[in-house]
Amino acid sequence: MTVDRTLHQFPLDPASRLVRLALGEKRLPFVEVSTRYWERPRELTRMNPSGLVPVLVERAGEAAPLVLCEPRAILDYLEEAYPEPALLGREAAERAEARRLLTWFERKFEFEASGFILHEKIEKRLLSLGPPDLGALRQGRDGLKLHLHVLEDLLAAREWLAGRRLSLADFAAASHLSVIDYFGDVPWRDFPAAKTWYMKLKSRPCFRPLLADRWPGLAPAGHYDDLDF
Numbered sequence: 001m002t003v004d005r006t007l008h009q010f011p012l013d014p015a016s017r018l019v020r021l022a023l024g025e026k027r028l029p030f031v032e033v034s035t036r037y038w039e040r041p042r043e044l045t046r047m048n049p050s051g052l053v054p055v056l057v058e059r060a061g062e063a064a065p066l067v068l069c070e071p072r073a074i075l076d077y078l079e080e081a082y083p084e085p086a087l088l089g090r091e092a093a094e095r096a097e098a099r100r101l102l103t104w105f106e107r108k109f110e111f112e113a114s115g116f117i118l119h120e121k122i123e124k125r126l127l128s129l130g131p132p133d134l135g136a137l138r139q140g141r142d143g144l145k146l147h148l149h150v151l152e153d154l155l156a157a158r159e160w161l162a163g164r165r166l167s168l169a170d171f172a173a174a175s176h177l178s179v180i181d182y183f184g185d186v187p188w189r190d191f192p193a194a195k196t197w198y199m200k201l202k203s204r205p206c207f208r209p210l211l212a213d214r215w216p217g218l219a220p221a222g223h224y225d226d227l228d229f
Contacts, residue, residue: 001060005030008044008055010037011213012122012182014114015071015106016054017175022075022168023056024206026082030056038126072102075168087168098162101169105176109147114176116140121183125218141185148191155193174201178210184221188229202227 007023007030009016023030035044037053045051048069056074058066068074079088089095117140120132151173154161162169177198180186188195201207211225223229 004059006033006057006059007031008033008035008047008057009053010035011210012118012179012215012218013037013053014110014118014175014179015052017178017210018071018168018171019054019056019074020209021171021175021206022078022087024209025087025166025171025204026078026085028078028082036126038123071106075102087166087171089162089165089167091163094163094165094167098167098169101161102172105169105172109173109176113140113143113147114180116143117180117183117185121185122179122218144180144185145187145190148187148194151194151197152191155197160197170197170201174198174207178207182213182218182220182224184223199227199229 005023005028007016007019009020009032011017011034020032035041035053037044037051040051044053044055047055047057047067050069052070054071054074056068056077058068060066068077075087079086088098116136120137120140124130124132151161158164160166160170161173177186181188181198188198202211214220
């Protein structure tokens with residue numbers, strides 16, 4: 001039976017990018033609907049009372065559509081409903097490490113790094129809250145460097161962040177870093193292992209649609225879509 005999928009998302013939202021990467025890696029076709037979630041559109045709040053993206057809607061035949069909200073719930077569903085390729089690892093230890101790093105990026109990394117940078121670079125512009133606060137940007141960039149040191153250490157011992165295989169941990173990291181890199185704020189030159197890892201991810205077919213993302217009034221850095229940056 002044919003399944004039609006619609007992903008309500010915002011192109012420069014890390015959570016939306018994470019789900020897009022998972023769908024792409026699993027080769028599950030879907031239609032993207034770019035959603036101005038900050039305007040709280042009725043359709044979005046009807047599907048997800050939190051008013052946040054991403055929201056994935058699946059329709060199969062005459063059955064009622066399945067509406068999936070919040071990134072972790074969507075990712076868990078995709079892993080259970082479409083187990084190949086497995087994006088949490090095939091061994092229990094790798095799955096545990098992938099889940100740990102998923103939590104790391106959705107909590108600690110966002111709280112200490114990307115939350116500051118993306119609020120100043122994106123949210124303030126979208127919500128007309130004035131110019132970026134240089135102190136907040138500095139705090140976010142300092143936090144970013146600390147987290148890049150963590151990635152550098154992991155990648156010195158592993159091929160991918162959670163172990164021997166590509167996993168949702170890599171996509172979680174890349175979803176945040178790719179939006180920060182959109183604005184040219186990732187100091188790749190100082191973190192060669194992280195840069196090589198990110199170059200491998202950028203070359204994957206699932207990543208290419210992200211490199212085509214653009215938002216009016218927010219131009220990307222010159223190297224953003226360059227595979228050999």
